[in-house]
Amino acid sequence: MASSGIFFFAKNFALAVLFLPAIFLVAPKCALAQERPYFVVYSQDMEEPGNLEIASYNITATPSGGDAFVGSSVELEYGIKTWWTTEFYLDGQATSNQSTIFTGFKWENRVRPLMGEHWINPVLYAEFEDISADKTPREVVGHDGNDDFLVPNGLARLDNQREIELKLILGSNTHGWNISENFIAEKNLQAGPWEFGYALGVSRPLALAASAKECTFCREKFQAGAEMYGGLGDYNSFGTNFTSQYLGPTLNWTAPNGMTFAVSPQFGLNSYSLPFLFRFSVAYEVEQVFSHFRRKL
């Protein structure tokens, strides 16, 4: 079982990582994104106006008593204004011994209500998702846990969920550190109470000053940090009882060509959580995407 899980992971990891370099063929010009290494946490950083980020976010895990899976999201993030970013996700997952399925889409908008930089910078987040059998959790809310990943794909995809999710994102930059806190409220539009969750993150580049010479593996190209996140129950049972909680380090590296690679091993902190998750992503930012098309006309 263990060796088939490793083979399953390796096959899907290779597919996910090979997918993005294809973008090089069509993307004319990249921007170095100075991405935070977060997978779950949102910071106050917005996409630069006119830039489009294309990313593949992936997660692999083996739930206790269940089959290994790889969940994958393709993300398109566009900066509309300096204070407004919109993002669209297409999600899918592959579960060992079961099937590979498209699970749905998410559309989110983030707005920064205060202009300028403050000690704490709030961002308001609203998302609509239409999804079933999702195994690409970008947040944990309510009583989400290990058991949710045991439902076979054939059954889980019958349960179509339309949800709205609201977040209050608070972020601070100080002495090179970024500290971000997210407070999450999610509601299934068809049924069920509001569910709550949180995510906390801290990160820092390994070097703050840029090098005078071009370099590939210099410290400023790496950012390291940690994320902690979990559920906070729902409207009827608020708290951490019967919720899953996770903690893990994160690391990213921005290649000279502008691609950013990130990895994060994450550990479930209680028996309700998945025991271990491995997240990895590849992101590429195309600068001023529409002006490029205009110039061609």
Next chain:
Amino acid sequence: MMTSRKAIVCSLGILFLSSLVFATSNGAWLAKVPARDREKVNPYHDQPDAVAAGRRVFVDHCAQCHGKDAQGTDKRPSLRTARVQQEATEGELHWLLVHGSMGNGMPSWSKLGDPQIWQVITYVRSLGEQEAPPRSEAAK
């Protein structure tokens, strides 16, 4: 009657907002800079290594809007004006990069951290003043 009143109010509103945008893009941000920030000293002032490093950061993050030689583009201003090169202190430029001018499309660059912000300022100041070419040329 109501329609003409609405039209007058709308026109005044548009006039007020455009004057705000014009005022800000015309350097009104300088007046907002607190004295403490204005007097900040660039630790990399005139250092050749910082010019080279600042150029790399500029190319990665700033050139897409301000042009590769910082002479501006169709939509964004030149950084080789007297205001940026002579009149503003380095502390004031640092304040602008940290806070941005979000209403005018300039994001906050606090995520770069102080050292890289100072390096960019060192690079931009090393370019010197230059009369802006016609807009279409700058865009190239």
